[in-house]
Every structure is written in structure tokens, then in C-alpha cells.
Amino acid sequence: MPDPVQPAVVSPRSDVDRDDAGRGRGRGRGRVGRVAATACGVLLAACAHPGVAVEEETRPSVVTTTGILADLARNVAGERMDVSQLVPDGADPHSYEPTLQDVRSIVYADAAFSNYMLLEDHSIIRMIDANVREGVPNVSLAEAAVRYAAEIIPLVENVSLDTVWLGLRVRGTGEEYGASRASHVNLRATGIDGPGELVSYLTETFGNPAFYFSTADGLTDEDTTRLPPDAHTHMSWAFTEPGIYELTMSAELVVDEDTSIDLADETTFTFAVGTNPHEVAGHEGSDVLAHGHADVAVDIDAGQIYLYADPHGGGDHTQRIYAADEVVIEVPNRALHEIPPDPGFRFLGRAGDQIYQLPQAVLGAHVHGEIDPHLWHDVGNAQAYVEIIRDTLIEIDPEGAPDYRENARGYLLELERLDAYMAETIEDIPASRRYLVTTHDAFGYLGAAYDLEIAGFVTPNPATEPSMQERRRLVETIRNLEIPAVFLEPNLIARSDTLTETAQDLGVEVCPIYGDAFDDEVTTYVEMMRFNAAILHECLS
Incomplete structure (x- = not known):
């Protein structure tokens, strides 16, 4: 046994030469939470x-x-x-x-x-x-x-919303500061000016809200979100009254337990809630962001906070940078929503009252990067x-x-033989039926490598509940493509009511497929991949 080391502490969180066998492929390429520290x-x-x-x-x-x-x-x-x-x-x-x-x-x-x-x-x-x-x-x-x-493969998000999908993001690596993948950025709300309260929160997997920022009791150090480098997260933004809101934010890079660095000057973002975004005093002529996917972004390397957005929401990597003082984020009247009757949402006001809300595109904690x-x-x-x-x-x-x-x-x-088996087995599925609908977006590489189209998934992340829009899109996909079966990961059965209920309603089969984890039936990588190819062939053919 190696010699014992000095006490080690877990930081808390919110996250030779090539062998002759080579690759030999022989074919074309068609949150919020804490972990206890201990010594x-x-x-x-x-x-x-x-x-x-x-x-x-x-x-x-x-x-x-x-x-x-x-x-x-x-x-x-x-x-x-x-x-x-x-x-x-x-x-x-x-x-x-x-x-x-x-x-x-x-x-x-x-x-x-x-x-x-x-x-x-x-x-x-x-x-x-x-x-x-x-x-x-x-x-x-x-x-x-x-x-x-x-x-x-790039991880592409393409969610059609009729308002801005606004999240938080960390860009850059911070290598010049000695940052590593264990480092994190604290993005803090430090000031608010507006006619009502602003609350940003995440609806977790089972519907419970977790706060990012809330002005209801004043802003404190608790109004801070922690993200690792090169990550972003989704959230909802709720405003209790119409009018102009100005939210000021600061950012700190925590390199390790001994080193933290203030990254940028305080930066103020402007929201036009239920009012004309083109007539905001001091912002005449500014860009108005009303659609697409955007993030309040901390750039570690540039030492700036700005808005990083794909205004068209097409996932085609047309993101651009908006300086905070040159853009207004629109929260239109169509963003009015009733406060749910669930007691967990009383922080927004009384059930049935209306609030303006930029909704979270998917439910559940969903921190990820740019590559699948x-x-x-x-x-x-x-x-x-x-x-x-x-x-x-x-x-x-x-x-x-x-x-x-x-x-x-x-x-x-052995993997070379497995690769050939995967290609031959999936190729034998009729092209008109070679569509995969799954619980979450984890099979892009399977589709790209073996000419299998990823027709749809319930949510982009397994720790999520689907929105109504995602439910409708799932039903339409299965009907329009006449898909005979959908696929469910065994370790996600408890979270997959939507997929199983939809399949039952439409009379299609539910088949197992393995994504991130083994179980008692499948215990090795080769077994997992062979099983997936065989079950795809069986259920789709």
C-alpha cells in the first residue's frame, strides 16, 4: 500500500507508441449542493x-x-x-x-x-x-x-422558445491564473434597481425550486452561483412587476482553497419587462435581445462580464458578444405566467397571481460544456x-x-471486431426505420458512427423533467416518422414516465438501451455495445 499522504480536503461544490492493432476500423465514417470535506x-x-x-x-x-x-x-x-x-x-x-x-x-x-x-x-x-x-x-x-x-461532436442545443432562453456561463480556462478543472467561478448579484422583485431560480428534477438570486430579502453573499470553467447552466428569471430592471453582477475566480481573484468590474444588465425595450432611457439605439439562447457570461481570460448570445437560437454557432451597456433583454407581455399552486413556489407570490418570466428551457440541474x-x-x-x-x-x-x-x-x-459488429448490425436495420428516440441526449456518437439518426429525446439531460413543448415534440416525432419503438436506459426508469406513457398512448414498443452505466445484466463495455446494437436491430426491424 502506498504511504499515507498528508490530510486531503474535498472542496465543497454548488461541480508510448501506438500498438500494432491501431484503430483498424476498415470502414468510412458515415448545482446547488455541497460535499462534506474530510481529512x-x-x-x-x-x-x-x-x-x-x-x-x-x-x-x-x-x-x-x-x-x-x-x-x-x-x-x-x-x-x-x-x-x-x-x-x-x-x-x-x-x-x-x-x-x-x-x-x-x-x-x-x-x-x-x-x-x-x-x-x-x-x-x-x-x-x-x-x-x-x-x-x-x-x-x-x-x-x-x-x-x-x-x-x-459539438453539443448543440436547439430549443424553440418564444422568449429569450437566458442562463449563466463561464468562458475561458484561466490558465494564466493557474486555474484547473477543479477551480470555479462565483458569479454574484450585487445590486438591483427596478419596480418589483427579481428572482432567478432553477426548477429541479422533481419540481423543487433552487435559488440563484433573489432580491426579496435584499442581496447578500448567498446570491451567488458557482460554475466550473467552460460550463453553463439554465435557469428561470421571474419579475413581479412590469418596468425597467437593472441587475448588477460581479465575478470571482476561485483557483484553489488559497487563491481567489476578482475577475471584472461590476457589470449592469438591463431588462425591459412588459414595456417597450426600444424606449429604455439611456439605451436608445441599443440592440434588443428577444429570442434565442443567451447567457450572462464571465470570460475568465478577458476579465469581463458580458452577454453571450445566439439571437436566432439555431445552434449554428452564430453566437456573438453583447456588451452589457449596449443591449436590452426583453421580457415581453407574452411572458406573463400564473404562479403555480404548489407551496414550493410561494417565494414568487400568491398562487394564481401573474409574474413575468423568462422560463427555464428544461427542468433539472443541467450544467454542461460545448462538446458531447x-x-x-x-x-x-x-x-x-x-x-x-x-x-x-x-x-x-x-x-x-x-x-x-x-x-x-x-x-x-476485440474492440475492432465489436466495431465491425456494430456497423453490420445497425446497417441491417431498414433505412426507413433507423431512428432513435431515447430518454436523454447521450447517443450522438452512436448515431454518427453507425449511420443511425437521432430522431428525438425527452430532455437534453437525464436529471430533468420534460416541458410541455418537449412532450408535444416527442409525440409528433414518433407519429410523423412512424417509429416502431423508443428506447429507455435502465438506470433512468424512475425518471422516464413521459417516454413510457407516450409510447403506450401511441402503441409503440419500449426497449432498453444502455448509456452511462452498467447493471446486473450488462457488466462490461463490450456486452453493453453488443446489447445496444442487437436491441436496436430487434426493436426497429
């Missing part, structure tokens, strides 16, 4: 008392975030290393929060592998980065996979993961290099 000495008596006898352990250990990554690592490590995972099988890596036992696994690990690209909940990433020992490889496989020609992180649904990308894992294990255990190379070579050949 190693609290976790283990052996940590606090090095003299306590413990079972001798000679093999190095590797820790991964998910079961999928653990399986890839075991196929390379063989018998020379112990491999464990943080997110249990059946759990959702997008929302799993780590435990104290997870800290122990990281403290004693000789290598740590995560997927990242904001796949895992940021609390997992912060815990890994705060507790992995100095000098231990800490590898984000999705980011590193491009070294072995992994193909990545589910790379492994393209087997070629999984091969790239294996090659990175092989290189890393050789780095920490050079004596085992022949074993790791041989294990990786054999497994890459």
Missing part, C-alpha cells in the same frame, strides 16, 4: 496511526469515475493492478455525489481516470483533484483521446481511451509494460 486521518485509523498493521498490498491501484472506464482499465491492467470505480453501477454520473469512502479510494490511487468534458458531476471532479496525491497521473480521457484520433462527452458510444473512441490507459499504466509501472502492451493489443483487436 485522510478521519477516514482511516491506518492513516491517523501509521503504526497500525494493515494488510500488505503489493499491487498498484487505479480509480475511475464510472464503471465503463473501470472496465476499459481492467482489460489493460489485467492482474497487475486493482481497479475501482467511484460511481456505482446503476447510478447516474451526471448527478452522483461522492462519499467519504470515495475519498479513500482516491487518496491511495496510483492513477485516476475520469471522462470529464463535464460528464461527471463537478463535485466528483473537485474531489479527485483535491485528493489525488502529488505526481499521480490524473487523466481526463475524453480530452486526451484526441491524441489517438478520437472524433468529437459520451465519446464511448463510438467504439473507435473507446479504442483511443484504451491506448491512453495503456500509456498511463506503463508510466506508473514500467516493469509491467510488456503485459500492458499485450493486454491492450488483444483488447483493441
Whole structure:
């Protein structure tokens, strides 16, 4: 067992050469919350008392975030290393929060592998980065996979709303300040001027509101949102009275527990609520943002706060920057909504009263980046993961290099055969039926690699409840394309009433498909991918 390290603390949150087998593909490419902090000495008596006898352990250990990554690592490590995972099988890596036992696994690990690209909940990433020992490889496989020609897909959001879809965003890396993926930005509301109250909040998966900013009791340090670098989140903005509102915000980069940096001067954004946005005093001639997807954005590298928007909402990467004093955000009269009767929404006023609201496009905590992180649904990308894992294990255990190379070579050949099976099986589905409708948007790589069209999904994120608009769009998609089956991830059954009810109403089959996690029936990556190809063929053919 490695020597115990000094106490490690978990930060709280709101988040070789190429083997001969190569890729060998042979075909074309068609929140809000906290994690408890603890020290190693609290976790283990052996940590606090090095003299306590413990079972001798000679093999190095590797820790991964998910079961999928653990399986890839075991196929390379063989018998020379112990491999464990943080997110249990059946759990959702997008929302799993780590435990104290997870800290122990990281403290004693000789290598740590995560997927990242904001796949895992940021609390997992912060815990890994705060507790992995100095000098231990800490590898984000999705980011590193491009070294072995992994193909990545932009994560495109295209939600048709009749008002602005307004969120919060962090842009840039902050490398000049020493920021890492474990760093975060505090975006704070510091001032408000307007005729009523402004509340920004997120409706969580089961309908409970979580606050970002609220002026009802004055603005304090609690009116702060924390986001990791290169991420953004969705939210609702509610205004109790019509008129002009000016919201002032500041931003702070927290590099680590000892270093924080004020990023920009206080910046004021203007909202025209139920009034003419073209006649706002001091903003005559300013741009008016009335549609599309926009974010109040903190640019770490530029040291600025501005509005970053795609005014057309087409997801075609036509985003532009609006200086705060050169744009007015419109909250039109059609944004009037009644306050729900649910007691949880009394913070907005009395049930039945009307408020002006820029709605959250999807319900549930939904912090993500710009690249789809589910790379492994393209087997070629999984091969790239294996090659990175092989290189890393050789780095920490050079004596085992022949074993790791041989294990990786054999497994890459197995994945080569799997890739061919996936292509042949899905190609055998009639083209007119080769449509995938799922619980959440996790199968873009499967579609791109194997010529399967992603026709629809209930929500962009598994930790969400669908809006009425999303329900209607789902029904229309299934009817118009005459889709014979929809697909449900076993670990998301409890959250998938909409998909199953819609399928029953339309008389289509509900079939299983595996996305982010294994279960008792499917326990390896190869089993998962073969199962997915076979069930797609069975249910769609």
C-alpha cells in the first residue's frame, strides 16, 4: 500500500507508441449542493496511526469515475493492478455525489481516470483533484483521446422558445491564473434597481425550486452561483412587476482553497419587462435581445462580464458578444405566467397571481460544456481511451509494460471486431426505420458512427423533467416518422414516465438501451455495445 499522504480536503461544490492493432476500423465514417470535506486521518485509523498493521498490498491501484472506464482499465491492467470505480453501477454520473469512502479510494490511487468534458458531476471532479496525491497521473480521457484520433461532436442545443432562453456561463480556462478543472467561478448579484422583485431560480428534477438570486430579502453573499470553467447552466428569471430592471453582477475566480481573484468590474444588465425595450432611457439605439439562447457570461481570460448570445437560437454557432451597456433583454407581455399552486413556489407570490418570466428551457440541474462527452458510444473512441490507459499504466509501472502492451493489443483487436459488429448490425436495420428516440441526449456518437439518426429525446439531460413543448415534440416525432419503438436506459426508469406513457398512448414498443452505466445484466463495455446494437436491430426491424 502506498504511504499515507498528508490530510486531503474535498472542496465543497454548488461541480508510448501506438500498438500494432491501431484503430483498424476498415470502414468510412458515415448545482446547488455541497460535499462534506474530510481529512485522510478521519477516514482511516491506518492513516491517523501509521503504526497500525494493515494488510500488505503489493499491487498498484487505479480509480475511475464510472464503471465503463473501470472496465476499459481492467482489460489493460489485467492482474497487475486493482481497479475501482467511484460511481456505482446503476447510478447516474451526471448527478452522483461522492462519499467519504470515495475519498479513500482516491487518496491511495496510483492513477485516476475520469471522462470529464463535464460528464461527471463537478463535485466528483473537485474531489479527485483535491485528493489525488502529488505526481499521480490524473487523466481526463475524453480530452486526451484526441491524441489517438478520437472524433468529437459539438453539443448543440436547439430549443424553440418564444422568449429569450437566458442562463449563466463561464468562458475561458484561466490558465494564466493557474486555474484547473477543479477551480470555479462565483458569479454574484450585487445590486438591483427596478419596480418589483427579481428572482432567478432553477426548477429541479422533481419540481423543487433552487435559488440563484433573489432580491426579496435584499442581496447578500448567498446570491451567488458557482460554475466550473467552460460550463453553463439554465435557469428561470421571474419579475413581479412590469418596468425597467437593472441587475448588477460581479465575478470571482476561485483557483484553489488559497487563491481567489476578482475577475471584472461590476457589470449592469438591463431588462425591459412588459414595456417597450426600444424606449429604455439611456439605451436608445441599443440592440434588443428577444429570442434565442443567451447567457450572462464571465470570460475568465478577458476579465469581463458580458452577454453571450445566439439571437436566432439555431445552434449554428452564430453566437456573438453583447456588451452589457449596449443591449436590452426583453421580457415581453407574452411572458406573463400564473404562479403555480404548489407551496414550493410561494417565494414568487400568491398562487394564481401573474409574474413575468423568462422560463427555464428544461427542468433539472443541467450544467454542461460545448462538446458531447459520451465519446464511448463510438467504439473507435473507446479504442483511443484504451491506448491512453495503456500509456498511463506503463508510466506508473514500467516493469509491467510488456503485459500492458499485450493486454491492450488483444483488447483493441476485440474492440475492432465489436466495431465491425456494430456497423453490420445497425446497417441491417431498414433505412426507413433507423431512428432513435431515447430518454436523454447521450447517443450522438452512436448515431454518427453507425449511420443511425437521432430522431428525438425527452430532455437534453437525464436529471430533468420534460416541458410541455418537449412532450408535444416527442409525440409528433414518433407519429410523423412512424417509429416502431423508443428506447429507455435502465438506470433512468424512475425518471422516464413521459417516454413510457407516450409510447403506450401511441402503441409503440419500449426497449432498453444502455448509456452511462452498467447493471446486473450488462457488466462490461463490450456486452453493453453488443446489447445496444442487437436491441436496436430487434426493436426497429
